[in-house]
Amino acid sequence: MSKISPPNSGCRMYEARFPEVDIPVMIQVKEILDVATHVALLEYNNIEGMIMLSDLSRRRIRSVGGLLKVGRIEPAIVLRVDADKGYIDLSKKQLTEEDKQVCEERYAKSKLVHSIMRHVSETMKIDLEDLYIHVGWPLYRKYGHAFEAFKCIVNDPDSVLKPLTRELRTIGADGRQVIKVVPAISEEVKEALVRKIRRQMTPKPVNLCAYIEMTCFEYDGVFHIKEAMRKAEAVSTKECPVKMKLVAAPLYVIITLTLAKEQGIKILNQAAAACMNSIEGHRGKLIIKESPRAVSEQGDKLLTEQKAYSELQKAEVSRDEDSGGEEDTGMGLVDLESISSFGIED
CATH class of the missing domain: 3.30.70.1130 (EIF_2_alpha)
Known part of the structure; x- marks a missing residue:
């Protein structure tokens, strides 16, 4: 993979530049105004979206502060997308509990994949979007989510990464363009990716x-x-x-x-x-x-x-x-009723 200086370390998580309508996405509240709230779409490289006051809740709103806080991360559903102007309208009112669960589960997986990809991009000094184009997004297409592919890489990296290729265009001795199919990433980048995936995703006892x-x-x-x-x-x-x-x-x-x-x-x-x-x-x-x-x-x-x-x-x-004190005939020396769960967590 060609190196770029300085490499781009920012990129959306998915191949599509904008989300589809009626899809729940993860947002972060940036600014709360009188009639609308500006948010960043975290899965789409923080592009801006907007939630109108009327789309915040089905209930009567007494205080916007009770529904939204600057910096809060939560799901919202996409209402409209204007790709030409870059406008994205969202709603919290139309979001169902099922939408929330789907969004949160997908975002948790995507966030882990993104952190691994960004780490490899920064340590290997390669462009993050280039890495997504040749590795991340093809795995999303083939496995439904790159997270599922990364789980397979833990035990058998070649079965997942070897089929990934890219076209290398060069000019031959006769002046004609020559197209050569080469591995999607170099061995060095591959080793760094596999090492990071195993460190992050190997199940821990x-x-x-x-x-x-x-x-x-x-x-x-x-x-x-x-x-x-x-x-x-x-x-x-x-x-x-x-x-x-x-x-x-x-x-x-x-x-x-x-x-x-x-x-x-x-x-x-x-x-x-x-x-x-x-x-x-x-x-x-x-x-x-x-x-x-x-x-x-x-x-x-x-x-x-x-x-x-x-x-x-x-x-x-x-x-x-x-x-010469009285004999204690009980077996238990511990007040069992006062013992808590010893810090046990679910």
Whole structure:
């Protein structure tokens, strides 16, 4: 691909210069006036559009500020397009919930594709629009969305990028024009593109955990609890290995690290069920305190702090017993009702 100095780093996301009528697009509010609002169409290189006051809402408008704020990013639907004059009229009033969902999902994918393309353009010093012309937009046409093509590139880049070509026109020795078909991008640009796609789009494993309270006051109750823990871990699969650990008796955590979140949640539920069946077979008791969820780094930190606090409580109880205090006959040293979700997020 030819290099341009300085390269153009701004370009629309899609091949069409203007959006089609009745299509939802993502906008950013730029200026709010008495009769209209000026917006930028983010997917079309920030070209200007306008929303009339009468197209803001179906309800009676008491304050435009309650509906729009400068800088806010949200969907709107295209009413009219004058390609010659560059006028685009939009509406929020005619936007449905389905339109919003479609627009937000498409924009999220397009934004990721655009960030990858722009990064390659800037690092390789090549024109962004040229990169879209020979790579991005052909992939949009073939795959419906370049995002789907990029997902395939993660595992098999040649199957996606090798078929892409461009015509190179030169003048031969006889003075005639010679048309030669060459790869759409150079090997250097291809390597940079694949590297960035893999860095951005390779699925990352997610930590999942479930918290349970388990007790067994039968003879050899500790061994029955350990057996129940082994039953939970036996539910493991290659994709979702399960581990069960003590937090602070009677609180336990069942964890897995997996690429498939939904499957991981299912496996943790199965592990909890296996654990419950085992312990209840020995007249024990199991209560699920937190259903399986993704756990954040903050959650891990809070969990560690809670465990340390529990150990401190145990040490204080031990000192009380040594000094002749009343014996604490309960198994749980943690106020389970006051325990939050340890920073767990959906």
